[in-house]
Amino acid sequence: MTHEYAMTGFTVREHRVQVPVDWSAPERFGSIEVFARELVDPEKASDDLPLLLFLQGGPGGQGPRPLGGGWIGTALEKYRVILLDQRGTGRSSPVDGRVVGGFDDAVQAADYLACFRGDAIVADAEHLRRTVYGGRQWATLGQSYGGFLTLTYLSRHPSALTRCFVTGGLPPATTDAEGVYAATYRRQAARNREHARLHPSDAAVLARIADLLSDGSVTLPTGEPFTVERLQQLGQPFGMSTGLDEVHWLLDTALTPAGQLSDAFLGAVVRETGFDDRPLYAVLQEVIYHQGEREPGWAARAEHDRWPSFAASARPLQLTGEVVLPWMYEQHRALRPFRAAAEELAARTRWPALYDLAALAANEVPVAAVQYYDDPYVDLDLALATDVGNLQVWITNEHLHDGLRVAGDAILPRLFDLAAGKARVTGR
Secondary structure (H helix, E strand, O other): OEEEEEEOOEEEEEEEEEEEOOOOOOOOOOEEEEEEEEEEOHHHOOOOOOEEEEEOOOOOOOOOOOOOOHHHHHHOOOOEEEEEEOOOOOOOOOOOHHHHOOOOOHHHHHHHHHHHOHHHHHHHHHHHHHHOOOOOOEEEEEEOHHHHHHHHHHHHOHHHEEEEEEEOOOOOOOOOHHHHHHHHHHHHHHHHHHHHHHOOOHHHHHHHHHHHHOOOOOEOOOOOEOOHHHHHHHHHHHHOOOHHHHHHHHHHOOEOOOOOEOHHHHHHHHHHHOOOOOHHHHHOOOHHHOOEEOOOOOHHHHHHOOOHHHOOOOOOOOOOOOOOOOOHHHHOOOOHHHHHHHHHHHHOOEEOOOOOHHHHHOOOOOEEEEEEOOOOOOOHHHHOOOOOOOEEEEEEOOOOOOHHHHHHHHHHHHHHHHHHOOOOOOOO
């Protein structure tokens, strides 16, 4: 099904296709709908432009809702841009607590949720390419987790791809979740030190807030408990270009003149730390790393416990990064229905492979990537450990994880040139 309409700066075509929940056993859970939004410059609408599939960050992230300009404006100069709502998000049969609550038990719910990993997303994209676009090859642009999907795509369907661009998302394909968190906790600790250097007065504010929360009596406007652990979640944006300053300004008005928590701050905590619009982000956070045999358990919790400086009782209070910890399934209302299924997923010891390392090493599709030195979400050393043939990596400290969003008009042209062989990087 296709629907077309005009917006300022581009023409939109909306596509909807049916896909099985479980590609390995299509009858098992039936089908879901996957949605994609195609954009084209109106002046080029009749041109035979190449296709560019955007693979969103996440996991559990819907495709961007375009407003014009930015990296999309740059991409539309050369491509038709396809914005995919990954399965379970946006308009692609979204998964929320009501969906999970419809299953008979945690095992069945976990089986269903395990069908929302990168291998299935790539299978959905291939179905879209074949049915809507007649099997035409396309390029991909993968932001963050979208880079993980890119390497899964290259592992399974390289003939579908003309070239691939990755921004802050080369995956740690040779490392397990435990190795990922060991690296990213070190990066987050460094970002906390940078925050303390830039905004030394924030330590006292955080300590005061933590003291107010310590007796467990404070609730958020949603009725959820406001704990020190949830306060620590405010550190998740530390990997973004303005993240340190955003937290500083949030704390600037956190306390009223009487020394109590302001209503504005409580509302901001709900917005900044909640999972109402992205429960799959939490549920799949560790699952996206699992391949082959593994020890059961929560990798992030095990690493968190190795860092006494990140304890809720520690002072100065350290803010956590991109981690999902078991307590969140108790304190966050959007995650409570997922608790038993999440525990079941964490207990599983065998997972299908997401990457074919031999195929990646022999890859011939041009791949151009930018990685960021200080990114606490995708560790640079782990990102560079995977052998990918025909890969050019531009490593920079000019940007952080949101480089594509804040400077896409500068980043994309360089990646285009790298993939086309018009420029090269050195140092790898």
